[in-house]
Amino acid sequence: MQYTYFKAFKPLFFIVSALIIAGNAAAQAQPAAATTAAPVAAVAGVQTHIDKFFKEYDKQSTARAVIDIFKTNKLMDSTRLTGLIVKIDSMRSVIGKYLGKDLIMQRKASNSLVLYSYLLKHESQPARITFMFYKPKNEWEIYRLYFDVDVDGELAESSRVTGKP
Template identity: 85%
Template sequence: MQHAYFKAFKPLFFIISALILSAKASAQTQQAATAASPAAAPGVQTHIDKFFKAYDKQSTARAVIDIFKTNKNIDSTRLTGLIVKIDSMRSVIGKYMGKDLIVQRKASGSLVLYSYLVKHEVQPARITFMFYKPKNEWEIYRLYFDVDVDGELAESAKITGKP
């Protein structure tokens, strides 16, 4: 009798087993995906969004000045130099067309980096933000601007002769 009972429920047993294994695999895949990309630092994305809105709709100066208002220890002379550098490049590379996140890195819960491909009509640029949280609030720690992102990409495709 036990044999007949098992035969009747055998397909149901396999279906339940398959569902359990499938759910377990899905959970492991979600954990791996979460571990691969660092979680966004709350507050940082707000600063970045505000920066790009001003960069697009107002001016480089407004975008840079506003984001550096989060850091009370900034040297205004360096800020002026950064604004001049970005503005001079913007005049050559054309109108701002949008942005794409290149990479996001987290050194700890207090130091994060976000790097963006900044799309312009003529040529791409890159803006990299580094944020630091010494106490409770995120502040801009470093801001880098360069137009060599395409050169780095081409360099990464070279054969180096190493296995």
């Protein structure tokens, strides 16, 4: 009985299979530019602040790097700044010596708000630092600075099969 059931639907089975294979081939044939956004050009004033930050982060200290970048923001609360420095220093003591950085992403919300996220390469594990800059008038200022060591966890989580397209 089962054999005749399959035999009756055999042509339909092959048609559906052919459509699935053709659909997958067409999806793979699309150029990468159709699925990813074009890279954003570096913002001159922002890049200068970031370059200075990393030079100090590598050669001087976390405190010097964080304090100097936040000199651009007159409204920063010194208590929160101290807390950020302590958080970064405590994580750095665990993850080892700083070895370099890689740009993860750069986003531009407008001509006045940009975000740069970097992978920090340390001896024991990667970390991530994200800078958000705001230009209310003529000069760029640091608006937010995030530091975390969960970038590998997020990458692993992104590879999970969720059942959603």
